[in-house]
């Protein structure tokens with residue numbers, strides 16, 4: 001539970017990140033996929049939770065491999081994790097060779113062109129360089145198509161100077177275990193593996209690892225689940241929430257029948273309503289699509305475990321919520337804390353209510369809210 005007594009009086013909102021839960025989530029996912037190993041995806045500032053705190057917590061509990069998206073993220077990760085394997089999903093941007101070798105990061109190479117450049121650089125400096133290969137099996141986003149894999153296998157020389165650590169692919173529809181695309185991607189992957197160096201394989205992210213053993217390879221790559229997210233609607237991952245977000249009530253007002261609330265007057269009270277104005281808006285990560293015109297359902301907040309709907313437009317700094325029907329509406333006053341994410345409103349709830357997903361909610365957490373971290377002392381190997 002967030003201890004509100006410790007929050008500065010000036011804070012409009014508070015994000016509480018339980019690093020103990022982050023570490024225990026990594027442990028639980030790791031146990032679920034044994035004998036495969038578990039990496040941690042810490043791109044986008046550890047999904048908004050704060051990479052400066054997330055990586056040390058994950059290291060303390062025994063995580064040895066990290067995935068980031070960008071080279072800049074890899075630099076930050078390297079400073080925090082001097083000994084770990086750091087995989088860069090963007091791969092090799094043209095001209096970024098030295099930036100990668102300076103920090104001993106492993107580019108996840110997604111095309112023959114990237115492999116040629118990386119291999120040429122290895123020759124130029126007369127050293128072997130680490131690499132991971134990304135094979136496309138049907139997502140058509142990043143990864144080598146089958147013809148690149150065949151060309152690579154036939155090249156003879158391209159692999160000479162590379163220490164390949166990992167061959168990976170990424171699934172398109174792993175959040176739906178019934179989707180036939182999962183098995184067809186796995187079959188494409190298995191069909192291409194004999195053409196590639198015999199090294200560890202990796203296919204599954206948070207959702208994919210719930211598809212069962214055949215999808216684990218030797219290394220799984222969860223991100224969202226580590227931070228308490230449930231990526232797969234039908235298969236609950238063995239993880240607990242990590243992030244709790246609250247914002248302050250700035251004002252409570254009674255709105256008479258016929259009055260409207262918010263920009264463009266999209267909500268009109270058809271009976272007397274009590275409205276709380278909460279210090280969180282789209283600049284704080286409440287999507288504007290969580291707005292609710294009269295008769296629509298949008299986002300929500302919670303007080304004391306009871307939900308109160310957003311009414312009217314979400315604006316940059318503020319939302320207006322209807323607290324009329326709360327059992328204890330009188331307890332909501334100036335300075336009260338509204339739960340935006342927490343035990344009553346999950347990341348998935350907040351995402352669905354705004355027509356998006358919990359991932360986007362998590363990675364948009366407010367830069368304007370006070371942050372507290374807890375649970376580091378509970379982390380075990």
Ligand SMILES: *Cc1c(COP(=O)(O)O)cnc(C)c1O
Nearest residue numbers: 041170205206221222223224225
């Ligand atoms: C972001 C990402 C992951 C992690 O995905 P989650 O769904 O957050 O677990 C894994 N692999 C790749 C290639 C990614 O881009």
